[in-house]
Amino acid sequence: MSDAAIASRRSRIMALPRPLLIGGAILLTSIILATFPQVFAPYDPLTFDYGAILQAPSAAHPFGTDNFGRDVLSRVIHAYTIDMQIALFATVFPFFLGTTVGAIVGYVGGITETIFGRIVDAVITFPFLVLVIAIVSVLGPGLINMYIAIGVVGWVFYARIIAAEVKVQKRLDYADAGRAMGYTHLRIIFRHLLPNAITPAVVYWMTDMALAILLGSSLGYLGLGAQPPAAEWGVQIADGKNFMATAWWISVFPGLAIVITGLGFSLLGDGLAELLRGRK
């Protein structure tokens, strides 16, 4: 590739919204850490070392060690695997279910929409976290049950966004034109209306991944999500809560990881919104 071509590609990338670039960089790093934690982590995240308990950050242990002598840095890095998984799996199912239901409800309207509206009201009346905790308590703790709980509640938000968007789109001329051309309803909904309606849902999806990490960590903290001794940020923060006064590093570093990753998703969502708005 010539220098000019490289320069033009670089200027095209730099022309992208800044939040998109920063968020993208953070998430790319997160994904690499999540995929190959053993490459970056200096120690095994689960091995106890009773010779090095509750050590403050040092050259040997940059983030210090916890009450079992486990290296906090290694545990934070290994936790990327689980927490990034949570971000993805806790949102993918609600995204697809919510989008499908929302598109159909928005298109059909009438009594379907009324029933859907009542379901939304019912779900939204309960605080999200309380509802998820209640479902996990019934199903039993663990990651899979946590995904199910979040999925059961979370699709409503996507469905609401898409339903409102499709309702607007279906009144536009091109939807009429689709009917005039004799296309089936499903074809009009999913091939013609949905591509025009999906943008806000995708942007919300990015934000939702940040929320999912927070939620996953909260449930981990409460003992309802990932189970000890697995390395997960929420679990780690819970591990360190009894040592807050003497060994702050056990809780603070996983907390920072949550903040940075969450920020990455939020920035990506903002940047994406900016980019897609600009396109239109």
Add this chain to the structure above:
Amino acid sequence: MTEAVLQVRDLTATFGTGATALRAVNAVSFDVMPGEVLGLVGESGSGKSVTLRSLLRLLPGNGTVGGQVHWMGRDILAMNDTDLRAVRGGQISMIFQEPMTALNPVLTVRVQIEENLRAHTDLDRTRRRARTRELMDLVGIPDAGRRLDEYPHQFSGGMRQRVMIAIALASDPRLLLADEPTTALDVTIQDQILNLILDLRDELSMSVVLVTHDLGVVAATCDRMAVMYAGRIVEEGHVAEVFAQPNHAYTRGLLGSVPQAGTERSMLLSIDGTPPGLASIPSGCTFHPRCTFATEVCRITRPELVGVDAGHRAACHNSAAVVAAGSPVKKALSHD
């Protein structure tokens, strides 16, 4: 005499139900002959667009269509959904006023043309691609190979309307319904699009129903015309005859309100008042409050659409007086 391809009988379009129901189209009947261009003319709100949409049962939410629309031996209004879908876009196609909003902004032109082929033909991928290019050539879009992969916003208004026509013609319809296809375009492009529609009518031997409020467009393109007022057809006939001798006061008023170049200077007449709202349709002849020829009978009895000549019908109690007043159109009509 040849058989009409489309026979519309007592078409009504009603919005809402019960006491608040509004009748936008009332007992409209007309025929469309093979290869003919029929113009539906009227002011805004006269029900011409609703009539057109009713033919394919394309009314929004609370609209219901009554009457009969006979198409190739069957009543479109009585068809099940599957058959109706086969007619829509396959045998009868429709093009819209706003080519910008009638095209899907996020799909390429190729995808949108192929959608119709996918829905109405058994062509495989390669044949669809070939047909798509053929259609682009047919509607006169140059550089089809490159332009097919562009999005609607990359096309100009006239080109967008050509794309719309290409989509509508994809599966060789027998009838094209055009809802003010040139209203959103500037005059030179208007002319090109109308000529394109006429050429395609000849080439593909289809019929066209053209909705417009522009009498100039009617004069230049249509074979027959039907004038609509407040949801009813008030006069119908061959364009030349209607222009030369309007039998309804409203038609005469419309013709008088069109400026004519190349004739002796004369007063430009306008029709006083506005068309009635659907909720307050006047008794008797719906046009009587605005009519200069109106007499007592007009206020009480609604005139029937009766033949004044072969193929020329009008619904006016005082057509004799209107005829006597003569046509406001001075220049002889010529198809250019």
